[in-house]
Amino acid sequence: MRTLLLSLVSTIAIGAAVPxxxxxxxxYTYESFTAEWGPGPQVEKAFEAECGCDVxxxxxxxxxxLLNRVKLEGVATKADIVLGLDTNLTADAKATGLxxxxxxxxxxxxxxxGWSDDTFVxxxxxxxxxxxxxxxxxxxxxxxxxxxxxxANQKIAIQDPRTSTPGLGLLLWVKAVYxxxxxEAWAKLQKRVLTVTPGWSEAYGLFTKxxxxxxxxxxxxxxxxxxxxxxxxxxAASFSEGHYLQVxxxxxxxxxxxxxxxxxxxxxxxxxxxxxxxxETNWMFPAGQTDKPLNPAFEKLVKPxxxxxxxxxxxxxxxxxxxxxxxAVMSK
Amino acid sequence: xxxxRHPDFRILAGLGAxxxxxxxxxxxxxxxxxxxxxxxxxxxxxxxxxxxxVARFTLWQAMxxxxxxxxxxxxxxxxxxxxxxxxxxxxxxxxxxxxxxLPAIVVALGVLALxxxxxxxxxxxxxxxxxxxxxxxxxxxxxxxxxxxxxxxxTRLFLETLNTIPADQWRLASQLGMGARSAFRLIEWPAxxxxxxGTAGLVFMLCITSFTIVLTLGGGPxxxxxxxxxxxxxxxxxxxxxxxxxxxxxxxxxxxxxSVLMRLGADTAGDTGLSVAPRRFGAAGIGETMLNxxxxxxxxxxxxxPMLATIIAGLDADxxxxxxxxxxxxxxxxxxxxALLSASLSVVLAxxxxxxxxxxxxxxxxxxxxxAEQATDTGAGFVLVIxxxxxxxxxxMALRHFTDVLAMAPAMVVTVNAVMAMPFAIRAIRPAxxxxxxxxxxxxxxxxxxxxxxxxxxxxxxxxxxxSTAFAFAMALSLGDxxxxxxFGSDSVQTLPYLLLARMGSYRTADAAGLALVLGLLCLAxxxxxxxxxxxxxx
Numbered sequence: 001m002r003t004l005l006l007s008l009v010s011t012i013a014i015g016a017a018v019p020x021x022x023x024x025x026x027x028y029t030y031e032s033f034t035a036e037w038g039p040g041p042q043v044e045k046a047f048e049a050e051c052g053c054d055v056x057x058x059x060x061x062x063x064x065x066l067l068n069r070v071k072l073e074g075v076a077t078k079a080d081i082v083l084g085l086d087t088n089l090t091a092d093a094k095a096t097g098l099x100x101x102x103x104x105x106x107x108x109x110x111x112x113x114g115w116s117d118d119t120f121v122x123x124x125x126x127x128x129x130x131x132x133x134x135x136x137x138x139x140x141x142x143x144x145x146x147x148x149x150x151x152a153n154q155k156i157a158i159q160d161p162r163t164s165t166p167g168l169g170l171l172l173w174v175k176a177v178y179x180x181x182x183x184e185a186w187a188k189l190q191k192r193v194l195t196v197t198p199g200w201s202e203a204y205g206l207f208t209k210x211x212x213x214x215x216x217x218x219x220x221x222x223x224x225x226x227x228x229x230x231x232x233x234x235x236a237a238s239f240s241e242g243h244y245l246q247v248x249x250x251x252x253x254x255x256x257x258x259x260x261x262x263x264x265x266x267x268x269x270x271x272x273x274x275x276x277x278x279x280e281t282n283w284m285f286p287a288g289q290t291d292k293p294l295n296p297a298f299e300k301l302v303k304p305x306x307x308x309x310x311x312x313x314x315x316x317x318x319x320x321x322x323x324x325x326x327x328a329v330m331s332k
Numbered sequence: 333x334x335x336x337r338h339p340d341f342r343i344l345a346g347l348g349a350x351x352x353x354x355x356x357x358x359x360x361x362x363x364x365x366x367x368x369x370x371x372x373x374x375x376x377x378x379x380x381x382x383x384x385x386v387a388r389f390t391l392w393q394a395m396x397x398x399x400x401x402x403x404x405x406x407x408x409x410x411x412x413x414x415x416x417x418x419x420x421x422x423x424x425x426x427x428x429x430x431x432x433x434l435p436a437i438v439v440a441l442g443v444l445a446l447x448x449x450x451x452x453x454x455x456x457x458x459x460x461x462x463x464x465x466x467x468x469x470x471x472x473x474x475x476x477x478x479x480x481x482x483x484x485x486x487t488r489l490f491l492e493t494l495n496t497i498p499a500d501q502w503r504l505a506s507q508l509g510m511g512a513r514s515a516f517r518l519i520e521w522p523a524x525x526x527x528x529x530g531t532a533g534l535v536f537m538l539c540i541t542s543f544t545i546v547l548t549l550g551g552g553p554x555x556x557x558x559x560x561x562x563x564x565x566x567x568x569x570x571x572x573x574x575x576x577x578x579x580x581x582x583x584x585x586x587x588x589x590x591s592v593l594m595r596l597g598a599d600t601a602g603d604t605g606l607s608v609a610p611r612r613f614g615a616a617g618i619g620e621t622m623l624n625x626x627x628x629x630x631x632x633x634x635x636x637x638p639m640l641a642t643i644i645a646g647l648d649a650d651x652x653x654x655x656x657x658x659x660x661x662x663x664x665x666x667x668x669x670x671a672l673l674s675a676s677l678s679v680v681l682a683x684x685x686x687x688x689x690x691x692x693x694x695x696x697x698x699x700x701x702x703x704a705e706q707a708t709d710t711g712a713g714f715v716l717v718i719x720x721x722x723x724x725x726x727x728x729m730a731l732r733h734f735t736d737v738l739a740m741a742p743a744m745v746v747t748v749n750a751v752m753a754m755p756f757a758i759r760a761i762r763p764a765x766x767x768x769x770x771x772x773x774x775x776x777x778x779x780x781x782x783x784x785x786x787x788x789x790x791x792x793x794x795x796x797x798x799x800s801t802a803f804a805f806a807m808a809l810s811l812g813d814x815x816x817x818x819x820f821g822s823d824s825v826q827t828l829p830y831l832l833l834a835r836m837g838s839y840r841t842a843d844a845a846g847l848a849l850v851l852g853l854l855c856l857a858x859x860x861x862x863x864x865x866x867x868x869x870x871x
Contacts (some may be wrong), residue, residue, distance in 0.1 A: 030542075030832065031837075032837055032838050033835055035658055035834055035838060037837070037838060037840075044700075064567055064568060065567070068566075068567065070727065072367075072729060072732060073732060082774065106348060148387050153464060155449070160547060160553065162553075162560070162564045163547075163560070163563065163564065163567065163568075171808075190552070193550070193551075193552060194449070194467070194469060194552065194630045195469050195547075195548060195551045195552065196550075196551070196552050196553055197547060197548045198543070198544055198545065198547045198560075199837075199838040200547065200837065201437070201833060202437055202440070202544065202548050204836075204839070204841070205437065205441055205836060205844075206441075206444070206548075207840055208841050209441060209444065209445070209450060210449075210450035211444055211448050211449050211450050211467065212449070220841075224839045226841075227837070235813065282840075285837070292630070318567070319568075324382075326553075327382065327553055330552050330553045330554070331382075331385065331552070331553050331554045331556075
């Protein structure tokens with residue numbers, strides 16, 4: 001029995017250790033990217049066919065964990081490319097000095113509001129949105145103001161900005177719309193908040209269980225339900241002030257600078273081999289060249305009239321103060 | 333005393349276990365301190381009015397949760413111990429270990445399926461109050477979920493304690509015509525009282541470190557625990573010094589509460605006589621039987637409700653497809669192997685500590701407890717309040733200079749889970765071991781029965797049932813772990829809870845519900861198996 005267990009353990013240990021040493025190109029990313037239903041497997045296959053090389057994805061929980069991992073590893077990092085940071089993190093990431101500009105043709109990049117950063121290259125984007133259950137909520141809020149001031153019996157599940165990316169997204173969205181009056185807005189919105197969950201999954205789970213008729217998610221969430229489940233029950237509410245934009249980016253590290261495959265992958269990332277996989281695996285909008293038209297379901301989604309964004313440097317400088325401000329109001 | 337002159341192997345075993353635990357925790361702290369020493373500003377800044385509020389809420393919810401879990405558990409355990417023939421008793425006891433294996437979010441959703449705004453009871457509640465039922469968000473939600481986790485745990489641990497009461501005492505009680513009340517006061521309560529601080533302490537530690545339950549059911553950041561602040565400091569702020577300071581604060585708060593708890597308890601009076609009577613109780617009267625039956629049923633309904641909701645949700649999933657998926661099969665196998673390994677290691681560590689503590693206590697007589705005894709006693713239990721993210725991140729920082737951290741993942745998951753489950757195993761094993769030692773220690777000394785022969789002939793027959801309880805708990809806990817695996821997990825080491833969360837995180841809620849069912853069933857199956865192997869006849 002003991003030898004059996006030992007051999008099982010060593011099998012697992014070896015399984016974890018072997019690919020790390022063999023790959024020609026190592027990319028750090030977040031978990032849902034490499035999940036079997038995520039874009040990772042398709043992208044890996046397409047790029048390996050093109051370069052005739054071996055690509056390895058190493059995944060950690062999410063964008064924040066990704067940045068922490070790279071910070072910890074420093075210049076010794078095995079990652080040639082880090083894929084999956086978002087614009088809330090790029091200022092912090094740039095400050096580490098671990099990321100270098102890549103020569104990606106910027107004309108191939110297509111994100112709302114244009115793109116000027118030459119270190120971090122977008123690979124997809126999405127808008128935060130309030131998603132609602134059309135069976136229980138007949139008149140969804142038409143603006144952030146209506147959400148803030150609406151009927152306190154119609155609840156929304158949101159995420160904690162201290163632990164989750166969408167949670168931080170809503171915080172920035174409110175900040176972008178209300179500015180210095182954000183605390184007052186939060187004080188009103190608080191009455192509509194059913195609960196504040198640690199992550200997106202918990203909030204969305206409460207929402208689909210019928211606990212709350214609204215949840216903070218993305219404009220693209222309904223596309224999943226339409227394409228994978230064939231239902232139009234869950235819809236995103238269009239807000240007249242505009243929607244806050246999240247852009248997901250990748251960058252070459254100081255390790256990857258010495259690996260010609262890294263630059264090759266960055267070029268590949270902005271082309272159809274990568275971009276065609278994005279919409280129906282990552283449930284975000286492609287940020288580069290595609291060959292295939294989007295599934296018609298994406299045409300039915302809310303198209304924000306205005307794109308809201310706060311500059312990465314401003315976020316990096318104020319994030320802590322804003323989160324504290326949020327905490328002070330929401331803890332009352 | 334003969335035994336004090338040459339080293340007792342039990343002490344060596346205990347010291348070995350202590351060294352192992354110290355290395356695990358110390359290494360993690362060293363990693364964090366080495367990384368955080370450069371910037372201590374965050375650690376100083378941690379102490380503000382916000383922290384004070386968080387600490388106060390953390391303590392408050394943990395204390396109330398503990399009282400609500402432990403007090404009813406005393407009576408449920410007593411009821412179960414009075415009725416060894418209660419229908420389905422064995423199954424109930426096995427079921428009581430399952431909540432520990434369920435990820436917190438599964439439990440939160442299970443609890444809400446009953447008591448939430450859209451829960452089964454919402455209609456009744458709304459009709460009664462005339463208003464729309466607001467759900468149980470807030471302190472009440474946190475308490476219900478914590479009691480769901482901990483009432484069954486405390487019940488089983490108390491039952492272990494009650495099982496150590498020598499059968500002769502019961503025979504004597506029935507000869508004296510003792511009623512249920514005097515039997516409780518004179519026989520059961522002294523035993524329970526000895527087990528109370530340990531069990532209450534364990535429950536308290538589980539509640540003080542609660543994270544997902546508190547945030548999800550708490551209704552807002554008013555309900556925040558220190559664990560959330562620690563998590564935040566290691567994630568968004570990436571401030572190891574602050575994480576260390578907050579962890580130390582959490583340990584100190586826990587120590588303060590535990591030391592108060594210890595005063596409530598008493599050392600077992602002990603019975604050195606050999607137990608000769610068969611185990612049989614005087615029949616309980618009809619009134620008491622009804623009352624006990626009602627108690628057991630209420631506890632069962634409370635625990636089974638959210639589980640049933642989890643099962644019903646799980647049956648909606650496409651289970652056949654899930655079972656056929658290679659990733660699910662692989663995750664299930666990984667979960668089983670890792671859980672079996674950590675449970676085995678956990679039980680070995682716990683047994684070593686229990687034996688060493690007993691020897692220390694015997695040598696001390698009535699003197700003061702030595703540091704070594706304290707360490708093997710309550711000290712080791714404090715590992716529970718060290719957040720897995722701290723252990724994980726600390727070791728990550730310590731190891732990354734020397735080795736491929738990802739390759740260490742399985743070893744880390746096994747060790748950390750084993751150590752985290754060890755306090756549970758100690759609670760299950762200790763009453764039986766101490767009671768046996770009280771009875772047989774002198775006999776062993778006279779016969780020169782030591783080492784392996786003693787374990788084989790004496791300890792094993794007495795301990796095999798509590799060991800299987802300990803094993804079941806440790807396994808359930810490791811099966812449900814998400815803390816360590818989330819840090820060290822990679823694409824090659826995926827467990828079932830990990831896969832469950834991943835599915836949930838990408839809209840596949842039905843799959844996640846199905847996996848929760850698979851996880852629960854797997855846990856139950858392993859517990860039944862552990863019971864078989866330990867020849868457990870839950871009594």
